[in-house]
Amino acid sequence: xxxxxxxxxxxxxxxxxxxxxxxxxxxxxxxxxxxxxxxxxxxxxxxxxxxxxxxxxxxxxxxxxxxxxxxxxxxxxxxxxxxxxxxxxxxxxxxxxxxxxxxxxxxxxxxxxxxxxxxxxxxxxxxxxxxxxxxxxxxxxxxxxxxxxxxxxxxxxxxxxxxxxxxxxxxxxxxxxxxxxxxxxxxxxxxxxxxxxxxxxxxxxxxxxxxxxxxxxxxxxxxxxxxxxxxxxxxxxxxxxxxxxxxxxxxxxxxxxxxxxxxxxxxxxxxxxxxxxxxxxxxxxxxxxxxxxxxxxxxxxxxxxxxxxxxxxxxxxxxxxxxxxxxxxxxxxxxxxxxxxxxxxxxxxxxxxxxxxxxxxxxxxxxxxxxxxxxxxxxxxxxxxxxxxxxxxx
Numbered sequence: 001x002x003x004x005x006x007x008x009x010x011x012x013x014x015x016x017x018x019x020x021x022x023x024x025x026x027x028x029x030x031x032x033x034x035x036x037x038x039x040x041x042x043x044x045x046x047x048x049x050x051x052x053x054x055x056x057x058x059x060x061x062x063x064x065x066x067x068x069x070x071x072x073x074x075x076x077x078x079x080x081x082x083x084x085x086x087x088x089x090x091x092x093x094x095x096x097x098x099x100x101x102x103x104x105x106x107x108x109x110x111x112x113x114x115x116x117x118x119x120x121x122x123x124x125x126x127x128x129x130x131x132x133x134x135x136x137x138x139x140x141x142x143x144x145x146x147x148x149x150x151x152x153x154x155x156x157x158x159x160x161x162x163x164x165x166x167x168x169x170x171x172x173x174x175x176x177x178x179x180x181x182x183x184x185x186x187x188x189x190x191x192x193x194x195x196x197x198x199x200x201x202x203x204x205x206x207x208x209x210x211x212x213x214x215x216x217x218x219x220x221x222x223x224x225x226x227x228x229x230x231x232x233x234x235x236x237x238x239x240x241x242x243x244x245x246x247x248x249x250x251x252x253x254x255x256x257x258x259x260x261x262x263x264x265x266x267x268x269x270x271x272x273x274x275x276x277x278x279x280x281x282x283x284x285x286x287x288x289x290x291x292x293x294x295x296x297x298x299x300x301x302x303x304x305x306x307x308x309x310x311x312x313x314x315x316x317x318x319x320x321x322x323x324x325x326x327x328x329x330x331x332x333x334x335x336x337x338x339x340x341x342x343x344x345x346x347x348x349x350x351x352x353x354x355x356x357x358x359x360x361x362x363x364x365x366x367x368x369x370x371x372x373x374x375x376x377x378x379x380x381x382x383x384x385x386x387x388x389x390x391x392x393x394x
Contacts, residue, residue, distance in 0.1 A: 003045035004069060004131055011038065015046040020066060022050055060108070069135045071128060074106030077169070079203070082247050083222055083229050084112035087201060091163055092116045094199060094237070100161040102153040102193070103168055103185075107133035107146070109203075113165075114145035122148045123156050153193075154185055163236075164197040166190040170205055180204065180212060187212075191233070199236035206231045206279050210242075220245055223276035226314075231279070244276040244312070251311045253277060258284035264293035264303065266321050266374055270381060271302040271313035272344070286312045296373045299347045307386055315386040316368060324348075324378035329369065330359040332382065337363030345371040348378065 006012050015038060022030050027047055034043045052070035059080045060068060079087075087109070091099065097118060101110045104122035106129060113120045114137070122137075124130045130150035137146040149156070158164050168183035168190055170176060180187035187204065191214055194200030206221055206228045213219045218234040218241040225247070242255035261284050271290055273283050278300045287293060290313070292304030307315060322328050333341065341361040343352035348371035355371065370381040 006042050007045055007049060008135060012042060015042060016049060019046050019050045067139050069132050070106055071132055074132060077105055078108040080224055080229060082224050084109045086247055086250055088112040088116040092118060096162040096199060098162045100158040100164045102166045104133050105129060107136040109165060110146050111140060111142060114142040120146045121161060122146055123151055123153050125152045154189060158197060163199040164193055165201050166193060167203040180208060194235040202233040204231050204233060210281060221276040221280040223274050226274060228275035228279055242280050244280040244282050246274055246276060246311060253282050253285050253312055255282055256285055258288060260284055261287040262293045263297050263375060266295055266318060267303045267305040268318060269304050269307055270316045270318050273300055273313045277312050296375055299372055301346060301372060316383045317386055318381050318383040320382040322380045324380055326358050329380055333359055333361050337365045338367045339363035340366035342368040347373040
């Protein structure tokens with residue numbers, strides 16, 4: 001009996017409930033006590049699962065994570081629930097009622113699809129991973145909509161399913177895999193599988209080069225609360241379209257084919273575009289909304305003279321522009337009594353912690369310093385975030 005099978009027994013489930021909120025600092029004492037009444041292997045498995053559930057709460061929410069089953073790779077590679085739900089709702093809006101979820105992992109995407117009312121064939125070739133996905137479908141009461149199959153995805157017939165979703169493995173024995181052909185299965189296989197389906201979505205790493213996106217695919221970069229989470233290649237939607245979607249929302253900006261924004265002097269306001277906007281190469285679209293320009297042709301900071309609310313970039317009011325000089329910055333921060341210093345960098349080799357250590361900020365005020373380039377010259381911009389307003393636009 002493997003660890004998962006043991007945890008699915010009545011004794012295993014009861015033990016999981018008992019160790020649910022175990023503080024890692026007290027784990028040894030808890031294990032010692034429980035081993036007096038339960039097999040040592042089962043206690044170890046329960047405590048290990050409790051740790052995985054605590055880690056998974058950030059992605060799945062405490063309620064679901066506290067009931068689900070995980071593997072270490074499953075926690076690491078699963079889609080965050082907010083992102084999976086967005087994707088499932090988009091598929092539903094496209095009229096999809098059934099999806100073949102290839103490389104389903106521990107079932108995170110299948111769960112989101114099923115909760116959207118979509119029937120799912122969830123496939124994974126790893127026996128433990130497939131068994132974990134099956135246990136999660138049962139635990140969450142979704143077995144009527146999720147069928148889990150242990151199989152090689154390249155041998156699964158997806159005919160008859162409205163859509164195909166593929167989430168290739170992007171980690172190997174040496175860590176993250178950056179070459180799309182090193183994915184498991186390779187991106188080229190996933191693209192061919194997508195081309196055969198009426199509609200398809202391929203989840204890929206957000207760093208994929210734009211030139212690697214097939215001409216007939218729509219490319220979407222998704223961020224959640226400012227963190228870029230993934231790129232998705234959509235087939236059967238809008239060929240050639242490029243979009244950045246920000247969660248929560250969703251708020252989406254589409255490519256309109258604008259040329260790169262003009263470079264102009266630094267104005268009163270600096271805007272830091274969301275990472276999904278930058279990855280999608282849509283800074284020009286956001287700069288147009290802001291009536292702004294770039295501070296440097298190679299740097300994705302937009303500058304403007306007037307404040308304009310936008311969900312696609314974080315605004316800062318700039319008070320000072322200095323050539324890169326740590327002594328001048330230190331003197332300015334001392335004069336302003338800045339003790340809380342946020343350091344951002346783009347186009348600079350200086351590390352934020354190194355700068356903080358050298359300028360030694362002290363005082364009761366706060367400031368943000370941008371280490372960057374302005375028209376090719378190393379520059380420091382000092383300012384503060386603009387307070388959010390309720391008048392944001394989508």
